[in-house]
Amino acid sequence: MDVIAADRGGSFDRNGHTARNWMRASPPGIAFRCHPVESSPIGSDAQARRDRSGRSGRARLLALVVLLGVAGLACFGSGVYIFAKAGLAQVLLHSAWVRSQDSGTPAKPWPWADMVPVARLIAPAQDADLLVLSGASGRTLAFGPGHLSGSASPGDPGNSVITAHRDTHFRFLQHLANGDTLIVEGRNGSRRHFQVRRTYVADFQALNIPRDTLYPTLTLVTCFPFDAINPGGPLRYVVVAEAT
Amino acid sequence: MSHADRFEENNVLRREWRQLGRLALESLGTGLFVSLVLALAVFIISFEARAAASGDPGQGTLLLREETGGRAEAPLLATDVHMTISGMVARVQVKQRFVNPTAQWREGVYVFPLPDKAAVDHLTMHIGERVIEGRIRERAEARRTYESAKAEGRKTTLVEQERPNMFTTSVANIGPGEEIVVALEYEETLRYDDGAFRLRFPLAITPRYIPGAPIEGASGGTGGSPPTVQVPDADRVTPPYVTSREGLLNPVSIAIELNAGFPLAGLASTYHAVDVEERPGHRYRVNLADGLVRATRDFELVWTPDVGSAPGAALFTETRGGKTYALLMALPPTAQDGVTPRAPREITYIIDTSGSMEGVSITQAREALSMALDRLQPGDRFNVIEFNSHSTPLFAAPMPFDPATLARAKQFVGGLRARGGTEMLPALSIALAGAPESSLVRQVVFLTDGAVGNEDEILRLLHDKLGDRRLFTVGIGPSPNTFFLTKAAQFGRGTFTFIGDVREVSRKMTALFRKLESPALTNIAIDWPGGADAWPRLVPDLYAGEPVVVTAQFPAGTVQGNVLISGTRAGAAWQALLPINGGAAEAGVAVLWARAKIDALMDAGRQGAPEPDIRNAVLDIALTHHLVSKYTSLVAVDVTPTRPAGVDAIKSAMPGNVPEGLTGFDQLPRTATPAALAIVLGLMLLLAAAMMTFLSRRRQPDTLPGI
Numbered sequence: 001m002d003v004i005a006a007d008r009g010g011s012f013d014r015n016g017h018t019a020r021n022w023m024r025a026s027p028p029g030i031a032f033r034c035h036p037v038e039s040s041p042i043g044s045d046a047q048a049r050r051d052r053s054g055r056s057g058r059a060r061l062l063a064l065v066v067l068l069g070v071a072g073l074a075c076f077g078s079g080v081y082i083f084a085k086a087g088l089a090q091v092l093l094h095s096a097w098v099r100s101q102d103s104g105t106p107a108k109p110w111p112w113a114d115m116v117p118v119a120r121l122i123a124p125a126q127d128a129d130l131l132v133l134s135g136a137s138g139r140t141l142a143f144g145p146g147h148l149s150g151s152a153s154p155g156d157p158g159n160s161v162i163t164a165h166r167d168t169h170f171r172f173l174q175h176l177a178n179g180d181t182l183i184v185e186g187r188n189g190s191r192r193h194f195q196v197r198r199t200y201v202a203d204f205q206a207l208n209i210p211r212d213t214l215y216p217t218l219t220l221v222t223c224f225p226f227d228a229i230n231p232g233g234p235l236r237y238v239v240v241a242e243a244t
Numbered sequence: 245m246s247h248a249d250r251f252e253e254n255n256v257l258r259r260e261w262r263q264l265g266r267l268a269l270e271s272l273g274t275g276l277f278v279s280l281v282l283a284l285a286v287f288i289i290s291f292e293a294r295a296a297a298s299g300d301p302g303q304g305t306l307l308l309r310e311e312t313g314g315r316a317e318a319p320l321l322a323t324d325v326h327m328t329i330s331g332m333v334a335r336v337q338v339k340q341r342f343v344n345p346t347a348q349w350r351e352g353v354y355v356f357p358l359p360d361k362a363a364v365d366h367l368t369m370h371i372g373e374r375v376i377e378g379r380i381r382e383r384a385e386a387r388r389t390y391e392s393a394k395a396e397g398r399k400t401t402l403v404e405q406e407r408p409n410m411f412t413t414s415v416a417n418i419g420p421g422e423e424i425v426v427a428l429e430y431e432e433t434l435r436y437d438d439g440a441f442r443l444r445f446p447l448a449i450t451p452r453y454i455p456g457a458p459i460e461g462a463s464g465g466t467g468g469s470p471p472t473v474q475v476p477d478a479d480r481v482t483p484p485y486v487t488s489r490e491g492l493l494n495p496v497s498i499a500i501e502l503n504a505g506f507p508l509a510g511l512a513s514t515y516h517a518v519d520v521e522e523r524p525g526h527r528y529r530v531n532l533a534d535g536l537v538r539a540t541r542d543f544e545l546v547w548t549p550d551v552g553s554a555p556g557a558a559l560f561t562e563t564r565g566g567k568t569y570a571l572l573m574a575l576p577p578t579a580q581d582g583v584t585p586r587a588p589r590e591i592t593y594i595i596d597t598s599g600s601m602e603g604v605s606i607t608q609a610r611e612a613l614s615m616a617l618d619r620l621q622p623g624d625r626f627n628v629i630e631f632n633s634h635s636t637p638l639f640a641a642p643m644p645f646d647p648a649t650l651a652r653a654k655q656f657v658g659g660l661r662a663r664g665g666t667e668m669l670p671a672l673s674i675a676l677a678g679a680p681e682s683s684l685v686r687q688v689v690f691l692t693d694g695a696v697g698n699e700d701e702i703l704r705l706l707h708d709k710l711g712d713r714r715l716f717t718v719g720i721g722p723s724p725n726t727f728f729l730t731k732a733a734q735f736g737r738g739t740f741t742f743i744g745d746v747r748e749v750s751r752k753m754t755a756l757f758r759k760l761e762s763p764a765l766t767n768i769a770i771d772w773p774g775g776a777d778a779w780p781r782l783v784p785d786l787y788a789g790e791p792v793v794v795t796a797q798f799p800a801g802t803v804q805g806n807v808l809i810s811g812t813r814a815g816a817a818w819q820a821l822l823p824i825n826g827g828a829a830e831a832g833v834a835v836l837w838a839r840a841k842i843d844a845l846m847d848a849g850r851q852g853a854p855e856p857d858i859r860n861a862v863l864d865i866a867l868t869h870h871l872v873s874k875y876t877s878l879v880a881v882d883v884t885p886t887r888p889a890g891v892d893a894i895k896s897a898m899p900g901n902v903p904e905g906l907t908g909f910d911q912l913p914r915t916a917t918p919a920a921l922a923i924v925l926g927l928m929l930l931l932a933a934a935m936m937t938f939l940s941r942r943r944q945p946d947t948l949p950g951i
Contacts, residue, residue: 138913231914
């Protein structure tokens with residue numbers, strides 16, 4: 001339950017655009033220590049310099065160093081943790097996918113998981129092999145690309161919308177070019193090939209993703225630019241692929 | 245120079261270097277902190293700024309996408325609805341105010357919903373103080389009139405019917421800063437069911453699903469979908485949408501004058517807060533409590549007659565153009581409960597799990613279906629069919645009801661999720677497969693929002709394949725396609741139930757079960773005295789609590805004599821004689837008669853009558869009665885050109901609101917993690933800690949001499 005609870009605080013919907021929201025998306029408690037203001041390093045440091053005599057000054061300095069170190073480690077760790085979670089979850093999802101294809105019944109990737117993989121998305125040229133989860137909430141996106149509920153099932157007629165984080169699972173989108181191949185594997189093992197038709201960048205408010213398309217379509221959406229540090233940018237990178 | 249001197253010098257030098265280094269490092273560290281704090285501050289501020297920018301821009305700053313792909317200001321729209329209700333009839337004026345806040349000339353195209361029985365018969369275009377009357381014309385001719393007036397720079401308005409409950413207003417040559425008011429009027433018969441009058445005014449269109457392969461290069465409308473083989477006018481029925489974050493888009497005010505004519509036991513609006521003011525003589529004035537509402541869910545007003553004053557029958561007449569028109573409402577007495585035992589039945593439930601049901605609708609549908617399953621009894625057979633892009637039946641064929649099948653059905657229903665297209669035809673084909681006749685009572689209960697563009701195609705299938713089954717439609721969601729749902733129920737000889745809120749599920753479904761389980765009044769025939777042209781000719785079957793509503797046209801003079809209503813209920817003949825003399829005079833009955841006749845003609849077309857014949861008959865009646873129909877439009881043209889030559893009016897498709905509670909593609913999650921930020925911040929903090937450690941170590945020898 002721990003892993004999921006850690007991620008539950010984050011509301012990733014576009015209406016909840018407060019700084020606190022993304023902060024809460026990282027493991028609880030750790031995120032707050034990322035805040036340098038909390039430990040007030042400048043003031044204390046200056047204080048320490050003035051207070052040159054006595055052990056209390058050194059002790060204070062030492063405490064500050066420890067505090068900074070711990071905060072830094074925690075902050076660093078929370079970042080690494082996000083990547084680790086994203087990577088490990090995909091490994092577990094892959095094994096669950098194979099198990100569920102063998103047995104014919106959906107298998108849980110980990111005992112407390114409350115999500116099921118709905119499809120496998122492969123980009124052969126980009127060496128990406130991802131399991132897509134049902135529902136595109138902040139919670140599912142931590143573990144894998146999320147299929148937007150309400151959109152067509154991947155591989156079905158209509159528009160199937162899949163989103164993922166630009167810095168984890170959908171990092172490879174930047175390398176996709178027109179004509180590249182994407183493969184969607186269904187739970188029954190059937191595969192459907194798609195070809196990238198176009199890629200574009202748009203403001204999230206100006207995105208107009210069609211609900212129904214006439215050919216089976218995959219629309220992959222992630223944030224843009226790919227290398228931005230700030231996770232709250234308004235731009236989205238969209239890849240449209242049609243069934244071949 | 246002595247050794248000691250050199251040492252001393254070296255020491256001084258070293259100390260100076262050390263001090264310099266420390267200073268550099270300290271300033272570097274401070275700089276890092278400052279930049280860190282600054283970066284964080286900027287980051288937080290930019291976050292808040294974006295949050296503010298993505299919030300309500302408020303009315304007047306609407307931005308919308310144009311064909312060029314850029315964002316430009318577009319005309320704004322506000323709607324004022326004024327209803328006058330008297331007896332069984334509502335006269336409604338819908339004022340659409342097109343305001344152009346931009347510096348360019350504009351053309352606005354707005355696709356909007358109206359009640360499915362609305363007889364639109366009047367259009368005026370208001371430019372300042374001037375009022376220009378609209379004229380009824382054959383549809384293509386009206387379009388030509390509009391286009392040429394537009395090209396000449398004259399202000400012009402065109403009102404076309406896309407579906408009986410979906411219309412398009414086009415307004416051309418709205419000057420910079422100008423306002424043009426388009427006033428439409430329609431007449432409507434009220435729905436009386438289960439002892440209550442209901443008036444529905446749709447305020448949003450649930451986005452329609454368009455099946456079929458595209459027709460290349462045929463698009464001319466402003467909609468998002470290209471025309472397809474199954475929906476040739478798809479480009480006209482798929483208007484753009486915006487979501488709630490864009491502020492109070494298309495605000496609506498509703499004012500109602502209700503002349504009930506009898507004491508009321510209750511008067512309420514189902515989904516909106518209203519202020520009710522009672523006036524002498526059973527008159528009421530109803531206004532929206534908030535003044536303006538967002539057009540995101542249908543408005544419904546329900547009023548119940550006091551016990552004892554509930555109407556059993558009513559007749560309204562109007563004399564117009566040398567003819568007398570009559571509107572008759574008669575409520576057959578309800579069969580006594582317990583007289584007929586409940587016969588075993590075969591019920592097929594069809595549930596729509598397409599993308600447009602995502603959000604509140606699928607929850608309502610699951611609840612309703614779950615209740616329906618609980619109502620089954622031993623001896624019944626049943627099946628559940630789910631459909632979106634594919635149809636998935638629970639059982640290959642209807643199965644006998646027992647605890648095991650019920651459990652499987654409950655599990656199936658509990659796991660239903662909404663996604664994908666609305667391929668309705670295959671699902672109905674599965675439900676209507678098998679012998680057309682059966683010894684069991686066969687019923688199909690169809691839960692959907694009806695958000696499809698190929699209504700006529702589905703109605704045709706119902707007509708062809710229904711056999712002796714009965715189809716009951718349950719409209720789900722904030723603004724279902726009531727035209728399709730009522731028509732499907734009529735073609736299916738069933739009844740339409742509307743569930744607009746999850747709290748209504750239990751009450752509405754109970755009412756539906758009562759109808760499902762009590763026998764209907766069938767084979768209804770109405771005999772009018774002398775030479776009446778009555779519509780509809782084929783009166784739909786009636787369920788408990790539903791009245792007969794028919795209209796008739798007489799040669800002239802007052803209507804005298806008796807109306808004989810006959811039918812069959814549970815195998816027994818039933819009839820009632822209704823003496824009519826005069827009836828209450830009521831303006832608008834003629835239009836209602838014409839609308840009923842057009843409706844019946846269009847139904848004949850859906851059932852296979854040749855289109856040219858239907859078209860001619862509809863044209864004749866629509867032009868005579870000044871009615872908008874599939875083949876006729878209203879057009880108003882200003883006399884003098886106002887737009888200077890050489891300037892073009894930019895065409896904008898006016899967006900509608902996404903119905904409340906529906907979630908869709910606009911609800912994309914955020915797709916970047918704070919991982920990189922956290923790692924960078926973490927590294928900076930660690931670096932700072934390392935630097936402080938280094939400095940504090942270097943500082944110790946420094947401080948020692950002072951002790």
